[in-house]
Amino acid sequence: MNRIRAVVRSIEAHEALHRITLDAGEERFVVITLELADEYRVGASVDISFKSTHVALARSLKGELTISNRLEAVVAGVRRSRLLAEIDLRSRAGSFTSLITVDALERTGIQEGDRVTALMKASDLYLSRIREA
Amino acid sequence: MMLVVNVRKQLFGAEGDFSLTTDLEIPKGGITAVAGPSGSGKTTFLRILAGLTSPEEGFLQVDGRVWFQGREGRRPRINLKPQQRRAGFVFQGYALFPHMSVMQNLLYAANDRDMAEKLMEMTGLGNLRDVKPAQLSGGQKQRVALARSLMQQPELLLLDEPLSALDETMKSVLQDELLKIHRELGITILIVTHDSSEIFKLCDRVLLFEKGRVVADKTPRELFVERATTQKFAFKGEILELKSFDAIHTAVVAIGNNLVEVVIDSHERGSLRIGDKVVIGTKAFNPTIRRFEHHDFDFSRL
Numbered sequence: 001m002n003r004i005r006a007v008v009r010s011i012e013a014h015e016a017l018h019r020i021t022l023d024a025g026e027e028r029f030v031v032i033t034l035e036l037a038d039e040y041r042v043g044a045s046v047d048i049s050f051k052s053t054h055v056a057l058a059r060s061l062k063g064e065l066t067i068s069n070r071l072e073a074v075v076a077g078v079r080r081s082r083l084l085a086e087i088d089l090r091s092r093a094g095s096f097t098s099l100i101t102v103d104a105l106e107r108t109g110i111q112e113g114d115r116v117t118a119l120m121k122a123s124d125l126y127l128s129r130i131r132e133a
Numbered sequence: 134m135m136l137v138v139n140v141r142k143q144l145f146g147a148e149g150d151f152s153l154t155t156d157l158e159i160p161k162g163g164i165t166a167v168a169g170p171s172g173s174g175k176t177t178f179l180r181i182l183a184g185l186t187s188p189e190e191g192f193l194q195v196d197g198r199v200w201f202q203g204r205e206g207r208r209p210r211i212n213l214k215p216q217q218r219r220a221g222f223v224f225q226g227y228a229l230f231p232h233m234s235v236m237q238n239l240l241y242a243a244n245d246r247d248m249a250e251k252l253m254e255m256t257g258l259g260n261l262r263d264v265k266p267a268q269l270s271g272g273q274k275q276r277v278a279l280a281r282s283l284m285q286q287p288e289l290l291l292l293d294e295p296l297s298a299l300d301e302t303m304k305s306v307l308q309d310e311l312l313k314i315h316r317e318l319g320i321t322i323l324i325v326t327h328d329s330s331e332i333f334k335l336c337d338r339v340l341l342f343e344k345g346r347v348v349a350d351k352t353p354r355e356l357f358v359e360r361a362t363t364q365k366f367a368f369k370g371e372i373l374e375l376k377s378f379d380a381i382h383t384a385v386v387a388i389g390n391n392l393v394e395v396v397i398d399s400h401e402r403g404s405l406r407i408g409d410k411v412v413i414g415t416k417a418f419n420p421t422i423r424r425f426e427h428h429d430f431d432f433s434r435l
Contacts, residue, residue: 001401033363034417035354040363049362052398081380086399097398099380123418128362 002055002096004029004048005130008040020127022048024093030068032122039129046127054124055098057087059108061117069120075112080105089118135161135321136289140181140191140201144345146172153177153188153345159338161196164315164322166332166353169342175325178342179291182323183222184215195219196288218289221282225294227274229266235277236262242284252280255317256310272303276310283318292324296331308334329357367414372407386413 006024018036022029029048040046061070076095077088085105087098098118110116136159143152153174159165167175180186182193184200187209193201200218203209229238235258239249253259256276266274275295282290292311296304308331315322326332332339333353341349341356349356358365373392374385382402384395395413397405405411425431 001398031363032418034365035359036363037359051396053396079380084380086380099398123416126363126416128364 002050002052004094004096006046006048006093008042008044008046011036011040011042019122022046022127024048025091027071027091027093029093029125030122031125031127033126037129040127045130047130048125049128050096050120050125052086052097052099054120055089055096056119057089057098057100057104057108057110058117058119059110059114065119067119068122069125071118071120073116073118075110075114075116078105078110078112089116091118135159135196136182137192137194138182140188140193141205142174142177142181142186142188142345144174144177146344151345153181155347157340157347157350159321159323161321162319163338164324164336166336166339167323167325167342168327168332168339169348173342174345175342176293179222179293179323179325182218182289183220183291184213184218185222187212219285219287220289220291221285221287222291223275223278223282223293223295225297227266227271227278229274229277229281231266234263234265235269238266238277239281239284242281245284248284248286249280252283255314256280270303271299272307275299275307279307279311279314283314283320288321290320290322292322294325294327297326297328304328304331311335333357362414363416364414365417366420367412369410369412372405372409372411375402375405375407377402384411386411388413 004024006022006029009021009023012019016034018033020031020033020040022031031048071091071093073089073091075087076090079086080102083102085100085102087100087110089096089098139156141152141154143150155178167178169175177186181188188201190203190205191201193199199211200213201209202211230241233241235253236249239252240246253262256279258273258276258280261269261273266277269277279295296307299307312335324335336353339349339351339353339356340347368388370386370388372384373387376383382397382399384397384405386393386395393413
């Protein structure tokens with residue numbers, strides 16, 4: 001599971017639904033979730049978590065996209081297997097990985113050192129409160 | 134305030150002695166779940182309310198009337214006998230008189246034929262009035278026990294795992310009947326249960342006991358749905374198998390009697406071992422839902 005440390009910037013509620021914006025480094029994230037416990041409030045430190053399978057990658061991205069979260073990242077490593085490849089990424093918000101098909105890897109020509117855009121839907125990210133040890 | 138209970142009682146547990154200590158107020162007319170692991174003091178708590186066990190010290194008041202008041206090491210100033218307390222009690226076992234009919238079992242609690250007729254009607258026992266307990270099913274026996282506990286028109290109904298011996302279908306029917314009785318009689322109910330769906334369906338409040346103390350006092354929704362993470366779909370399980378192939382890794386996890394397979398990443402693969410207790414979860418947005426079909430495997434058949 002990928003984890004990125006962030007601070008809650010704003011919370012917008014509509015009945016049980018919440019849209020939360022967060023700051024991580026200089027990057028902005030948006031998360032959509034149902035009921036929110038009281039401890040998630042503006043200024044709280046949280047971890048944004050997401051699976052590698054929920055991260056899409058784009059090279060030379062152009063045009064309009066509905067995906068709320070896009071992160072500029074550098075490819076730090078490519079571990080290619082037969083059907084799938086695990087891509088290590090570094091961004092201003094932190095490091096994370098993306099799991100993509102080898103077909104997609106070949107089609108996009110992504111390789112180590114490339115600049116890419118990582119794309120995550122707001123409903124694929126979840127939050128957990130950081131507990132002080 | 135219906136119930137004020139501020140008591141202390143020494144208990145002897147398998148992992149050492151501890152004391153049951155409560156400081157609670159429960160308003161009139163609700164259904165409160167009493168939950169927590171075995172040996173955490175739940176049944177003792179109910180027995181203290183019913184007057185079947187006395188605390189070392191404390192204060193118990195129901196609807197303005199003091200049922201118990203006492204200080205450590207002295208004879209209690211007030212300690213009403215069980216029959217002086219307006220509390221009905223139903224246990225997991227049915228505790229019916231085997232030689233008496235359904236009607237006689239009810240009349241033994243209070244000689245009030247009109248009340249007995251009304252309660253038999255309410256619990257669907259109308260045409261079983263002359264039947265002896267041995268001829269009744271588990272669900273019917275528990276209905277008789279419930280009706281009998283209501284004969285003296287208690288203010289407080291204490292239920293100690295009343296439905297845990299019944300199958301899922303019968304359980305669901307009796308839950309609906311309990312809600313109906315609660316609606317019609319407006320009685321205050323405390324129910325010991327481990328069943329989360331029962332708590333969610335019946336109760337407006339949950340007291341979670343641990344080693345004699347109430348460690349959580351919340352609504353079922355707060356306890357079950359508003360979790361520490363924003364994942365709404367999370368279950369505790371145990372890892373049974375870990376595998377690696379291609380660029381991924383998988384874990385087979387047992388959740389209750391169900392087995393599921395989850396894709397994990399290489400970092401997780403490195404830190405997990407077979408037998409580890411884990412929580413598998415996802416957001417409420419991700420799971421899909423469809424009707425159960427005959428070709429789906431039903432783990433409850435095992």
